[in-house]
Amino acid sequence: MTPRRRIETMEKNRAKLIAAARRAFAEKGFSTASMDELTADAGLTRGALYHNFGDKKGLLAAVVAQVDEEMALRAQELAATAPNDWESLLAEGSAYIEMALDPEIRRIVLLDGPAFLGDPSQWPSQNACLETTKQTVGRLIANGIMKPVDDEAAARLLNGAALNAALWVAASDDPGTVLPRAIEAFRIMAAGFLAKEQPRCNAPV
Amino acid sequence: MTPRRRIETMEKNRAKLIAAARRAFAEKGFSTASMDELTADAGLTRGALYHNFGDKKGLLAAVVAQVDEEMALRAQELAATAPNDWESLLAEGSAYIEMALDPEIRRIVLLDGPAFLGDPSQWPSQNACLETTKQTVGRLIANGIMKPVDDEAAARLLNGAALNAALWVAASDDPGTVLPRAIEAFRIMAAGFLAKEQPRCNAPV
C-alpha cells in the first residue's frame, strides 16, 4: 500500500532531531545540552538518536552541516547583488561578519564546531562557506583583479578575519556602533589583495 | 621557624595542577579530560583543585592565561628583531601563525578556550596577545604608516586571520609547504592597511 512510508518517517525524524538539536545547542551549548531533553523535545528518545547519528558528535556534525549550508547560500545571495566581482568578495566577507552576530551561528558553527569536530577544513561537511569564497578568489585572480596568491590561503585569511572580527563585535558592549567599524577595517585590509592601486576614495560605509 | 611554608606549598600545588592540566587538556581536550586523572597525575586530588580554582572552567582559565602570556611574550620577542614597526607587525602575525602549529596552543587557546570561556575579548585574562598587536597598530597609525582605521578592529582582523590560517595550516597534509604560502598571503593582505601614496584621499602628516 504505502511502500515508502518507512524512509519518509525516518527522514522526518532525522529532521526533527536536527531541529531540536539546533535549538538545544544554540541555547545550552553542545557540552551542556542533554540528549534526553533534546530527544524528548523532538518527541523521541535517545534510541532514535544513536541509530541515526551514531554519536552525540555525529548529531553536532549534522547540525553544523545544515547551518553551514544555509550560511553559504545567504553569502552567495548577498554577493550576487554586488556590481562587480571585487565588491562581491567584500560583500561575502561583510555577510559573514553579520551572520556571525546570530547567536545560533556563533555558538554552533564558530565555537562548539571547531572545539568538538576539530578544524573546519577537515569536517565531514567540507564547509561550504569557505568553498564559495575560494571560488570567488580564484575568479578574481584569473581576471587579474587580485594579486596571484594562493587562493585557499587567501580565502582562509579573509574568512578567518571576518569570523573572528564578528566574534569580537558580538561580544562588545555596543555591537551597533562596532559593526560598521569592523566592516570598514575589513574592506581596507582586504584591499591588500588588489593587484593594482585603484585611485578611488572609498567612502566609509 | 618556617612561617612561609604554607603559601609556598600552595603555590607549588597550583603550579603542579596547572602543569598537569596543560598536558591533559592538550592531549585529551578540555571536555574529555578527567579531573580525577588530572589531579592524580599531579599527586593531588579534586579537593585541591576545587579549593584553588573553584571550578573546572576556572582551571581552564588559569591554564589559558598562562599559555596566552607565553604567546604574547614570544610574539614580542620576534617582533623586536624586525627592522621597523611595519615589519614588526608582520612578524607578530607570522609568529601567531607559527605558534598555532603547536598542538597545545591550538587546542587549549584556539579551540577549547573560546568554546568554554566565551569570546577571548571578555576573558578574565584579558588576552595579552591581542593587546600587544593593538599597541603596535596604534603606533603605526600615529606615525602615518598605517591608514587611520579603528586600532582594535585592525588588531582583531589581523590576529583572527593569522590564527585561523594557522588552524588550516596545522590541519593540512603537508604543513611544511603550506605554512610559507599562508605567511606570504598574510603579508600581502596586511599591506592593505598601509597608508602608502594616496594623496587624493587623505593626507596624514
Place this chain on the structure above:
DNA sequence: GAGTTGACATGCAATCCGTATGTCAGTTAT
C-alpha cells in the same frame, strides 16, 4: 499471510562533576 528486517524504545553500567563533610599540618595566641 507469515517471516524478516530494521527503526526505535528501554534498562543497565560506567563515568564524571560538584559539594558536603572530615582531617591534619601549619600558624597564632597565651
Place this chain on the structure above:
DNA sequence: ATAACTGACATACGGATTGCATGTCAACTC
C-alpha cells in the same frame, strides 16, 4: 611550649549524563 584555630586538602556521596545491549513492534518482502 602548649593549646586553640585556621585553612589547605582528602574522601564520600548524590545527581546527571553518555553509550551500549537488549527488547519490541511496525513496515516491507515473498
